[in-house]
Amino acid sequence: ASPGYCWPFQGSRTEVLIRLPTRIRPVAVTIEHTSKIASPLGTVRSAPRDFTVSGLDEEGKDETLLGTFTYAVQKEPTQTFPLQNGIPRAFRLLKLVIQSNWGKPGYTCIYQVQVYGKIVGTNAISQTYV
Numbered sequence: 001a002s003p004g005y006c007w008p009f010q011g012s013r014t015e016v017l018i019r020l021p022t023r024i025r026p027v028a029v030t031i032e033h034t035s036k037i038a039s040p041l042g043t044v045r046s047a048p049r050d051f052t053v054s055g056l057d058e059e060g061k062d063e064t065l066l067g068t069f070t071y072a073v074q075k076e077p078t079q080t081f082p083l084q085n086g087i088p089r090a091f092r093l094l095k096l097v098i099q100s101n102w103g104k105p106g107y108t109c110i111y112q113v114q115v116y117g118k119i120v121g122t123n124a125i126s127q128t129y130v
Contacts, residue, residue: 006034006109008046012101014108023090024117029053031071032078032112044073046104053083055091064089073102090120
């Protein structure tokens with residue numbers, strides 16, 4: 001079984017802006033890599049390690065840190081990280097900053113990012129796949 005397509009980027013540090021379909025109060029993000037078994041090289045060193053998630057205002061200037069996390073390669077390939085509670089703001093833009101990987105010198109890979117949150121003014125839960 002193939003692990004699917006990965007989004008590779010050079011080195012071990014990058015920033016990604018995620019534009020959501022509507023303003024939401026984000027509650028969690030899920031990051032997916034591949035398992036050691038499914039990996040073509042039998043290694044997960046290209047997996048992201050330390051990362052942060054921030055919310056940005058519409059202009060992308062005002063930044064609110066929503067959490068600092070570590071993706072653990074010893075755990076399941078899909079991991080969900082609850083964002084900081086008590087931030088009364090909704091965001092249309094989220095910034096994911098990958099700060100390190102698990103030892104791959106040339107590149108880092110992400111297979112999928114999901115954002116979960118509450119749509120402002122409703123009780124609906126929104127889920128966005130990237």
